[in-house]
Amino acid sequence: MSDSGFKGLRDLLTRSYADLKRRLTLQLGNADLASDALQDIWVRLETHKDTPEPVQHPLSYLMRMATNSALDKIRSEKRFLRGEEVELIFESMSDPAPGPEQVSQARSESERLLLAMEQMPARQRRVLTLIRVDExxxxxxxxxxxxxxxxxxxxxxxAHEFIVEKMR
Known part of the structure; x- marks a missing residue:
């Protein structure tokens, strides 16, 4: 490369953009991420005015820069929650107290469980109570x-099988 400075790398990036984007897309599996990475390295090359060390393989150097830029972007995005995850958190925090419907359903299930336990043979009921209630x-x-x-x-x-059958 005759001009191994940042200007020469920018020029090479401009001339080889389509090929670099195709190779990066294949490597990353995402064309948008490849475009973003190439844009990032173009900006990085544009903001540096000093002359870097000579680069023996400038095309490989640009690919490595773009790959590192894409990996940095992926890592930074993994630190944030997706929109759906944030909504779920807010929904779970909105009202921790059960509503009237949930209270009614819980009471109904409790009554069905007690009825099933009353119908259970005495020893099964005793074993179940000692293990699950008395721990x-x-x-x-x-x-x-x-x-x-x-x-x-x-x-x-x-006892478990009996309750499962009665609760269906």
Whole structure:
């Protein structure tokens, strides 16, 4: 390259723009990002007036500059939330208290659960209550009821299946 300064790189960028954009688009998978990256390096070359070190492979140098610019842009955009994500956050913060419909539905489901538990065999209900409400371990429940841990597991499984069936 006869003129290896920034002016020479800008001229090469202008002459090879279509080829650089095509190569960058293939590399990045996004034509808009490729265009933005090439624009960024053109501006960077335009703002530097001093003479850089001689560049042996100016086209490769421009590709590397554009690739680095695109990667910087990708990294900076990942720091921000998308519009839909911001909306979801605001919606979740808008009113944390349940509305009348949600309260009514929760009461109805609670009543159905209590009814299902009343219909459940006594030992299953006892095992379920000790494990889920009283937060006892399976071994503690087995010792408390005088049964084996495997029987506790079977009764708990049956209790869960019973509730799932009744809640449908």
């Amino acid at each position: 006892m371990s399976r071994q503690e429940v087995a010792d408390y009821l005088g049964i084996s841990v495997s029987l506790v597991d079977r009764e708990l499984k049956r």
